[in-house]
Amino acid sequence: MSTTHLHLLLNHVPTVGFVMAIGLSIVAIIARSDLLKQVSLVAFVGIALVAIPTYVTGNAAAQKLCAAEPDEPCADPAISRPLIERHEGAAVLFLAVMLVTSGFAWIGLWQHRRMKQFPAWNLAIIAVLCVLSLGLAARAAAIGGEIRHPEIRAGEAPLAAEPTLARSIARYINNTPWTWISSETLHFVGLSLLVGIVLLIDLRALGVLRAVPFTALERLLPWAALGFAVNIVTGMLFFVARPDFYTENPAFYWKLLFVLLASANTLYFFFDEGWTTSPGSDVRLVTKVIAASALVLWVGVMYWGSMLPFIGNSF
Amino acid sequence: MAFLEWLQQQPYSVWMNESSSLWAFPMFLFMHTLGMSVVAGGSAAIDFAVLGLWPRGALKSLNNVFPVLMAGFALNAFTGVSIFMKDAATYGINIDLYVKLLFVLAGMALLVVIRRRVFDNPEIDTIPVSSGAKALAWASLACWTGAIVAGRLIAYVGPVPGL
Numbered sequence: 001m002s003t004t005h006l007h008l009l010l011n012h013v014p015t016v017g018f019v020m021a022i023g024l025s026i027v028a029i030i031a032r033s034d035l036l037k038q039v040s041l042v043a044f045v046g047i048a049l050v051a052i053p054t055y056v057t058g059n060a061a062a063q064k065l066c067a068a069e070p071d072e073p074c075a076d077p078a079i080s081r082p083l084i085e086r087h088e089g090a091a092v093l094f095l096a097v098m099l100v101t102s103g104f105a106w107i108g109l110w111q112h113r114r115m116k117q118f119p120a121w122n123l124a125i126i127a128v129l130c131v132l133s134l135g136l137a138a139r140a141a142a143i144g145g146e147i148r149h150p151e152i153r154a155g156e157a158p159l160a161a162e163p164t165l166a167r168s169i170a171r172y173i174n175n176t177p178w179t180w181i182s183s184e185t186l187h188f189v190g191l192s193l194l195v196g197i198v199l200l201i202d203l204r205a206l207g208v209l210r211a212v213p214f215t216a217l218e219r220l221l222p223w224a225a226l227g228f229a230v231n232i233v234t235g236m237l238f239f240v241a242r243p244d245f246y247t248e249n250p251a252f253y254w255k256l257l258f259v260l261l262a263s264a265n266t267l268y269f270f271f272d273e274g275w276t277t278s279p280g281s282d283v284r285l286v287t288k289v290i291a292a293s294a295l296v297l298w299v300g301v302m303y304w305g306s307m308l309p310f311i312g313n314s315f
Numbered sequence: 316m317a318f319l320e321w322l323q324q325q326p327y328s329v330w331m332n333e334s335s336s337l338w339a340f341p342m343f344l345f346m347h348t349l350g351m352s353v354v355a356g357g358s359a360a361i362d363f364a365v366l367g368l369w370p371r372g373a374l375k376s377l378n379n380v381f382p383v384l385m386a387g388f389a390l391n392a393f394t395g396v397s398i399f400m401k402d403a404a405t406y407g408i409n410i411d412l413y414v415k416l417l418f419v420l421a422g423m424a425l426l427v428v429i430r431r432r433v434f435d436n437p438e439i440d441t442i443p444v445s446s447g448a449k450a451l452a453w454a455s456l457a458c459w460t461g462a463i464v465a466g467r468l469i470a471y472v473g474p475v476p477g478l
Contacts, residue, residue, distance in 0.1 A: 185467040188351070189460060196356020200380065208383070211376035216369050220360060223368075227356075279376060299349060306345035310337060 003060035003247070010054040014098065015141050018047050022130055037118060041105040042267055044130070048095075048102030049263050052232070053256055055095050056239060058088065058144075060247035065147070070244075078150060082159040087143040089164030092240060094136035099232060101129040106225055109270065114218060166240050173241035180241065183234040190234065191305075193227030195298055198266075205274055205283050205291035213279040228263075242314075249312025255304035262297035265290060319407040328400040340401060347394040351466070353387030355459040358426055362452035365433060365444055372440040374433065381430055388423060402476035409473040415465035422458035425451055 021043035028036030062084045066074035074081050108122045146152045163171075173179045197220045204212045239246055246252040274287035283291075308314040322328060331340055357380060363369070364377060399406050406412055433439060433448045469475070 181468070181471055185464050188348075188463045188467055191348075192352045192356035192459070192463060193359060194356070195352035196358070196360045199353060199357055199383070200360050200377075203380065203383065209376065209379050211379075213370060213373050213376065216364070216373050216376075219368050219370075220363060223360075223363060279373070302348050302352065303345050306348055307337070307341060310341040 002064070003057045004064055007054065007057035007061040010050060010057060011141065011144065013050040014047055014054055014094070014137050017043075017050075018134055018137055021047060022134060025130070034112070034118070037123075038109060038112065038271075041109050041126070044105040044126070045102040045109075045267060046264075048098045048105075049260055051095050051098050052236070053260070055091055055236075056246070056252075056256065058091055059239070059243040062088065063243070063247055079147065080159055082161045083143065083147055085161070085164045085167055086159070087140060087147060088166045090136065090140035090143050092166040092169070094133060094140045095236070097129065097136055098133045099229075101126060101133050103225075103229055104129060107222075110218075110221055110225070113270075113275070169237070170241045173237060180238070183237050186230055187234040187238075190227040190230030191302065194224050194231065195227075195302070197221070197224035197227070198294060198298055202291040202295045205287050207282060207288075210282065211280055214275045214277055218275070245308075245314040246312070249308060249314060251304045251307040251311040252314070255301055255308070258297055258300040258304055262294060262301055265294045265297055269294065316404070316407075319403040322400055322403040325400065327397070328403065331397060331401040340398070343394045343397050347391055347398060350387045350391035350394060351463065354384055354391060355422070355463060357384045357387065358422060358455055358459055361426075361429065362456045365429065365452040366449055367444070371443075374444075375440050378434050381426075381434070384426065405474045405476040406469075409469060409475070411465055411469050411472040415462055415469065418458050418462035418465055422455060422462055425455040425458060429455065 021040055024036060024043065025040035027033075028040050065076075065079055066081055066084060068075050068081070072081075074084075104122060104126045108118050108126060111122060112118050173183075197217075200209065200212070200220065201217050203209045204214065204217060269287075269290050272287050272290060274283040274291075277283050323332075331343065334340070361377060361380065361384075364374060369377075399412075429448065429451050432451070433444065436442075
């Protein structure tokens with residue numbers, strides 16, 4: 001399976017999958033079910049995470065499809081580079097708003113576990129962001145569909161090149177060196193924040209810090225989430241600025257896979273009954289396995305990140 | 316300078332510099348990142364706890380984390396010296412490296428002081444955290460942030476050996 005296949009497969013998640021998740025959240029509100037609301041919020045976070053490889057494989061597919069140097073027309077005259085770049089620009093805007101949506105969804109999940117209810121203000125923000133994200137996903141999908149379906153645009157004049165959002169961001173980052181350097185620095189601060197707190201939680205679960213109450217760790221979770229958010233944003237900035245560093249880089253795809261697996265592990269662990277364990281008591285074996293695998297996965301993310309220039313062609 | 320040149324010509328340094336194996340420089344760089352996340356991230360978590368993001372009466376439970384952070388520091392001292400040896404003559408005259416080392420040493424000193432003054436205090440979980448201890452935690456956060464910033468900038472400021 002090529003990255004193009006993967007893009008065509010994954011792009012159903014932020015579109016069809018998103019519609020289903022929104023449908024589920026409407027059912028949750030009508031049924032006044034906190035459980036279904038939780039499931040919907042988890043789905044929003046998951047969709048945002050899957051939107052990242054969707055975006056990434058889109059760039060890889062574009063490079064294969066266009067088969068020309070940047071700023072030059074595509075090798076096949078039937079393929080329009082301006083259209084591809086508009087799709088990319090629409091996709092980066094959707095991805096940004098979807099990531100913000102997932103951030104509020106995560107805050108909602110965290111608040112629910114501490115207060116046993118969802119604050120109305122957060123659900124209202126998520127609802128507005130969902131409508132906005134869905135609109136942006138539909139726009140990106142519609143433009144994307146036109147790339148390989150010229151019959152949709154039949155009779156219309158060929159699109160002229162215009163500065164799209166993604167290419168404008170890329171140009172800005174590539175022309176102002178400090179943005180790359182400061183993003184790198186923030187990426188390291190973010191990873192320390194995330195891994196430092198994950199380490200405490202996993203050491204607690206594994207018994208090294210058995211006396212630590214899980215309720216204490218709960219209060220540190222937003223800082224780990226902040227570290228993760230900083231790294232998603234800075235990581236995507238690198239990718240948007242220099243997709244050619246990553247689309248053919250095996251270490252990058254491994255890193256992405258490990259990020260997704262580690263995130264899935266974290267989302268699952270969020271609901272593990274281990275969190276109700278009293279200080280000094282041991283958690284069950286399953287929880288220990290999840291905690292140990294979380295450490296392995298996050299260390300794996302760092303490993304593949306470090307290998308980007310050595311196994312692949314970054315920098 | 317002669318010492319730095321000599322250091323760079325040691326077989327270990329030459330191996331680190333010239334080997335194309337992933338087990339040479341790439342692995343050391345990764346281990347250095349791993350150690351950084353443990354020391355800087357773990358210290359930050361302790362600082363957050365001291366600063367009040369932790370339930371009252373539960374600080375003592377964090378005591379066992381200090382050996383883990385020390386292990387992270389040991390890993391980074393080892394990998395850091397190894398990476399330094401690879402290009403000792405170039406790194407050795409990079410001012411930013413010394414700025415980073417100052418931040419790291421200050422951060423480690425603060426970690427030890429916070430452990431002694433706050434965590435080794437038998438009354439830790441019965442009395443409120445003093446404002447002095449909180450000031451130490453803020454200083455620690457500043458030092459680790461400074462260490463990461465200065466560390467990242469080594470690749471961009473002053474003489475650089477390249478990747």
